[in-house]
Amino acid sequence: MPWLFLLLAVAALAIAFMASSIAVVVVSLLAALVLLGLWILGLLAQRIDTQSRDDTQMLDPRELQRLREVAEARRAGTASVAPTADEPRMP
Secondary structure, eight states: OHHHHHHHHHHHHHHHHHOOSHHHHHHHHHHHHHHHHHHHHHHHHHHHHHHSOOGGGSOOHHHHHHHHHHHHHHHHTOOOSOOOTTSOOOO
16 A cells, blocks of 8 residues: 555656646645655554564453462462463473
């Protein structure tokens, strides 16, 4: 999608170069500037999207609290909190 903005910006610049009216030149140059800005923002949005983490891997608050309790119990030296079957065991 961002490449479409770049193509439209180039077309607006071509119209600005071929126009004989000052009003058409100004409108075309403004359109080209806006489309170039949208192109850059689209590229940045794609880059952020490809480097973002998957939301399904985030922990819910209850699971996070349980993991904190397990870590506190291990630090205190008590093994009263048994790990569940889906929790990886630390050596």
